[in-house]
Each structure stands twice: as C-alpha cells, then as structure tokens.
Amino acid sequence: MVLSVIALVSALGVVLSKNPVTSVLCLIVTFFTIAGHYIMLNAQFLAVVHIIVYAGAIMVLFLYVMMLMNLNAELEPQKRNWLKYAGAISGGALLVVLVAALRDASMPAIGTEANEIGLIKNLGQMLFTQYVVPFEVSSILFLSAMVGAVVIGKKD
Secondary structure (H helix, E strand, C coil), rough: HHHHHHHHHHHHHHHHCCCCCCCCHHHHHHHHHHHHHHHHHCCHHHHHHHHHHHHHHHHHHHHHHHHHHHHCCCCCCCCCCHHHHHEEEHHHHHHHHHHHHHCCCCCCCCCHHHCCCHHHHHHHHHHHHCCCHHHHHHHHHHHHHHHHHHHHHHHC
C-alpha cells in the first residue's frame, strides 16, 4: 500500500512538475517503487533488470538530453489553449479505456504456483518455449534498430 501511494504521488510529480529535472527525479522514484512491486510479487530478476535498465541507463540519457537541450522558459513558445484541452480529452479517453479494460480483470489465486512465478528458471522456460517467436522477433527488431542507428550516425 505504501509503495503504491509513493508510486502514484511520484508519477503525479512527473506530470505536474514544471522543472524537467525534478520531473526526471520523480520518474526515478516511480521506477524504484515499481521495482519494489516486482520484489513483492517474487520477481526479483525483473526488479533488478528494471532498476538497471530504466533507473540506470534510461534516466541518465534523459538527464543528458535535457542538459544538451538547454531549456529556457523565455525562449520556448507558449502552448495554445486548444492543445491543452486536446491533451486533457485524450488523457480522459485513455483513462476510460483503461478502466473498461481493468474492470473485468481478476487476481490469480495465491498458491504454490504463485510463489514461483517470478523465478528466473520459470521466466526463461516461458520465454524460450511458449513465447519463443515473439522473443526472436523482438531481437530482430532490436538488431535492425541498431543497424539503422549505425547507418544514420555514419559520417559521409
């Protein structure tokens, strides 16, 4: 319960903060609380990978890009009111879709199988048996993205 409240407050801090650095720091807190949820679900491997990948690598990139952008409030153009209203309406529509999707969701029964859900052995077994085709398709997608980044970044 405490992790959920902290996650919600820090996620609101991400959205409502006017300072981009404060927003990124709130996002890091959100990532750590989500990792805490993974630990509570007995998915320690996912928690560690989540912290390493998101809080470690992605957040450093976000901060680096913000430092390079040199954001200055006086130089930024002001947003029009209709854009704010369009964002609020699309966010509300997303909320309605999420509530409709989660309305019929149910939690699995806690038993002997539930205690072994997040173990690395079971995760690997599921990835390489039932989900092997999507796993390999995603690896090809990542490989093509890396090749595209090299081609784009290559100097003439």
